[in-house]
Every structure is written in C-alpha cells, then in structure tokens.
Amino acid sequence: MSGLTLESVDRSGAIAEAFDELTGGTRADFFRKGLIGGGAMLAALETPALAQPRNTKKDVAILRFDLNLEYLQAAMYSEAERLGQVRERTLEWSRVVGANERGHVKAIRGLLGRDAVPSPSFNFRGVTEDDRTFTETAVAFEDLTAALLKTQAVQVDSRRVLAALASLHSVEARHAAWIRHIANIVPAAEAFDQPTSKTKVVRLVESTNFVTSLPRTRGRRKPGFTG
C-alpha cells in the first residue's frame, strides 16, 4: 500500500501558516517537531514559499460563508465563557470550543487572504446566559456546521482548500459529540452523518436573529448570510 507518493502542495506555505496559528506554534516550532517526528513534515516545510495561488470565485464564496459562521460561533461561545452563567460542564465546553472557533476564524481568514470579510455584529439575546437554550443552540450549530462542511468539501475547486476544510470538519464533529454528551443526547446517533445545504444553515442563522448588522462591504463582496 505504499504506492502513493505523498508530497506537499502547500507551495505558498499558507496552510502551514494557518496551522501555526491554530496550534499556537511557529514555523520554527514545526521544524523542531519535524526533527523529532520524521522527514515527511520537514519535506512539507522546506517547500519554497511561492505566491499564494488565488482562490477561485467559488472557493472564495464558500470560505466567506464559513468565515461568517465561524465568527458567529466564536462570538457566541466566547460570550458564554465571559458571562459565566451556564453550568460548569457547559462553561468548560464554551471555553475550549470558543478557542477552537477563534482558531478557525484565523485559519479561514488566512486561506482567504485579501478576500477575507470582517465580522458581522451579533446580539445573542440572552442565549449565552441560559444553560438549556445555549446547549440546544450549540448542538444545532455544531451539527449543522459539520453537515455543511461535507457539502462544501465536494464543491470546492481546490484540493488545498478541501484539505483545510476536512481538518476543521472533524473538529466540529468532536464539538457536536461533546455538547450532545453534556446535554444527554446520543453523541453519535448514526453510522453515517448527513450533509446539509447552505440554505438550511442560513435558515438556522436567520431563525436565531443573532446577526444584527453586516459589515459594510466593499466592491463586489457580498455578505455571507444573505444567501
């Protein structure tokens, strides 16, 4: 089974940088770990950094939508953590998952480069202070985000973007299982998770009325949640 030759296509180093931000590491850190861990990673890092390949229009639209979704989750969980009104296990979840979602924001902004959009404004309308409502909302967002990323994984043009989305996708599924476990809902109900459409996610976001204003956009940029 060693027939596949593996090599990095992360020519621009963009993924490496995004992961540096995610793991709190540095390129140098990866080098150090590479020395510990083996040649494969070193090979990936030694690939010369070239100009970042431009994302296709489709990939930009997908990544912008995801960025807005991550902004929302990061803001909601961070607020729950700051207010400290939910139960202890939920609070712990907010703290860890909030940090992860902030990491996702950075990673997706990194992938988008100059095409990144700023965050909308949010009002969570008390949801971050009520354990039951917060937990239910978090389950909905985590399940749906994982489902949406499946749909997007087959839509994106770039395999580099696909690889990055896959590495975030499984973390969203961990979040979903964890919050379900806290809420006494089966963490992994079925053998296969279903994909979902962007429309369903837009509907969920709209139903919450969490988004109070979209940032002013420049040029052709469209706010992600207007579908």
Add this chain to the structure above:
Amino acid sequence: MSEWFTRSRSGDARDAVDGGLDRLLTLTRGQLVTRAAVGAGAVTAVGVVAGGLPRLAASEPSREQDRSILEWLLRVEYVQAAFYDAVERGGALQGEPREYAARVGRHERAHVEALRSELGPDAPERPEFDFGDATSDPDRFVETAVALEELAVAALNGQIPNLTRPRVMTAMRIVSVEARHVGWVRDLAGRNPAPQPADRAATQDETRAALQATGFKE
C-alpha cells in the same frame, strides 16, 4: 515524557500544542500497559503521527487511486470493527462504556460494509486480531478506543483530498462519525474532547506505524 501523556482539560494555546498528536509516539503495548497503570486515566494509548499539514498525493484523484485508498481505509475500519466485536464478545464492560462499545461497534461494522460494497467482490478480507486485555480491562478499553478512533480520524483526513469527489463525500460522512466517537470517548475518559482547532492528517505510512505500535497482532 510524561507531559505527552498528561493532558489538562484546557483550551489554551499551550494545551493546543502539548495536546497535539503531532509527535510520533510509537508506544509498544508494554509501554501502554505501564502508562495505563501509572497514569490512571490521564493516558494516551497510541499517539498518532507526526505531520499535521495536509499532504496530498502527487497524482490527481482517479478511480484507480480511489480503490487503493478505500482498500487502505477498509483495513483501518477492520481493526476498529474487530476491536469492538471482541469487546462485546468479552462482555467485561458495564455502564456507559458498554453502551458506547455496542453503538460504536455497529457503526464500524456499517463502515466496513460500506467500503466493502464500494470495492466489490475483490475487497480484502478481514484479518484476525488479538487485542490482549484491551478488550477486557475497562481502563485499557477506553484508552485503546481513544487511540483507535483518533487514528481513524487522522487516517481519513489524510486521504480525503486524494479521493475523487463522490468518494470524498463517502469519507466525509464516515470521518464525521469517527470524530463523534472520539469526542464521546474522550469525554468518557475525562480528557479534552477537542484539544486542537484543526485535526491532524496522517499519511498511510504514519497510520500504519501507529497501528503497528499498538502491538495488536494481526
């Protein structure tokens, strides 16, 4: 080395680094037993893998490459299915671990069937495994389940970008469930279910090395 095995349940950046699966932990089974005895619930059984950066196959996705990848992923699923089968046969677990094993075992068997049906009549057959006391000792069971589920997530994430799009969907629908298993069993084990914002992607070689390091006999 002990910091490799002791994971605080926190989400700060330091934990994200320490909690990474990016170190090539190649523990033998003997070491696992020792660590399990010493660490009492703060143990990682098998660290999967260096890496961390998604690496793509040099060749573009193709049906031939799909086949080779699916055969590989089937092997990973075989190990998991066999593990939970042995656990259920042994009947040593109680309470939530037992419930977890029964449900997750069903999922892994369904994954095996899905991959076998994609591969058709020439799909590789399931080997026999010997998991030692990992299926009968409750602490070792949980730690081994964490390790095998982490390994499956990393293995699938590593191969997803190398598949053709219809197979990407198959793999995404499976990896999502494996990641739910990880989240569930890590919470059961009292360990941070999502210690990092991004999951690792393992190559076949890395996955194979991690599997060999378990010492589970094929």
